[in-house]
Amino acid sequence: MSVVFAGLDAKVSGVQDQLERAFIEAPSVDDVCLTCSFQAEDVLLLKLALELRPDLPTLFLDTGYHFAETYAYRDRIAREWDVNLINLLPLTTVATQEAQHGLLYQTSPDRCCAARKVEPLFRAVANYKVWITGLRREQAKTRAALEESALFTLPGGKQVLKLSPLAQFSTADVWHACEDLSIPLLPLYARGYSSIGCEPCTSLPLDPGDARSGRWAGRKVECGIHIQAAR
Numbered sequence: 362m363s364v365v366f367a368g369l370d371a372k373v374s375g376v377q378d379q380l381e382r383a384f385i386e387a388p389s390v391d392d393v394c395l396t397c398s399f400q401a402e403d404v405l406l407l408k409l410a411l412e413l414r415p416d417l418p419t420l421f422l423d424t425g426y427h428f429a430e431t432y433a434y435r436d437r438i439a440r441e442w443d444v445n446l447i448n449l450l451p452l453t454t455v456a457t458q459e460a461q462h463g464l465l466y467q468t469s470p471d472r473c474c475a476a477r478k479v480e481p482l483f484r485a486v487a488n489y490k491v492w493i494t495g496l497r498r499e500q501a502k503t504r505a506a507l508e509e510s511a512l513f514t515l516p517g518g519k520q521v522l523k524l525s526p527l528a529q530f531s532t533a534d535v536w537h538a539c540e541d542l543s544i545p546l547l548p549l550y551a552r553g554y555s556s557i558g559c560e561p562c563t564s565l566p567l568d569p570g571d572a573r574s575g576r577w578a579g580r581k582v583e584c585g586i587h588i589q590a591a592r
C-alpha cells in the first residue's frame with residue numbers, strides 16, 4: 362500500500378481478522394450472509410470476505426429500479442468472482458406496483474422502500490445468524506454511532522448479529538484499498554455519483570461535502586433496512 366495510506370494496511374488486516382473470527386464462530390456457510398449493493402465499500406468487503414469464504418451467500422436487493430450500469434456491474438463481478446449471489450426480489454413486480462399505486466418513489470418513497478427493500482431484506486436476513494454489511498460511520502450522520510458488531514432485531518423479534526467491519530473506514534480508505542486490490546468499480550462513480558442506489562432516487566451529489574446528498578433529493582436519508590424494528 363502507498364506510504365500516504367500506510368495506516369490502511371492495519372485497517373484492512375483488522376477487517377480480515379474480524380471476518381475470520383466471524384467465520385470461525387459461525388462455521389456453516391448457511392449461517393452468515395453479506396449484503397452487497399455493489400457500491401465500492403460493499404465490493405471491497407465482498408472481495409476480502411470471499412478470500413476466507415468463497416461460497417458466502419451474497420444478498421443483492423433487486424428493487425427493479427437500479428441503473429442498467431449497476432445490473433451489468435453486478436453480473437460482471439458475480440461472474441468473474443464466482444459469487445454465490447442471491448437476488449432478493451420484492452413481493453410485487455415494478456409493473457404491478459406501478460399499476461396499483463403509481464410512482465410510489467415520487468409520492469411515497471418510504472412505502473416504496475418498505476416494499477422493495479426493507480421487506481425482502483428482512484425476510485432474507487432472518488435465515489441467517491450473522492449479517493455482514495459495508496456500512497461506514499462517515500457515510501451519514503445517521504451512521505455516526507455505528508458499531509462494528511451489534512445485535513439487530515428483525516420484525517418478529519429474531520435477533521441477528523450485524524457486523525460492519527468497515528465502520529471506521531473513510532471514503533479515501535475505501536478508494537485506496539480498492540485500488541491496491543485492483544478492484545474495478547461501478548462505472549457510475551466516474552460520472553460523478555458518490556452514493557448509488559435506485560435510479561429514480563439517485564442524482565449527482567447536491568452538496569459536494571455530503572456523499573449521500575444525491576439520494577432521494579434530500580427528502581429522506583435512509584431506506585430503512587438499517588433501522589431497527591420497533592420493539
Ligand code: SF4
Pocket residue numbers: 424426465466469470471473474475477478558559560561562584
Ligand atoms: S430507493 Fe427509490 S425506487 Fe428504490 S425502493 Fe426506495 S423509493 Fe423505491
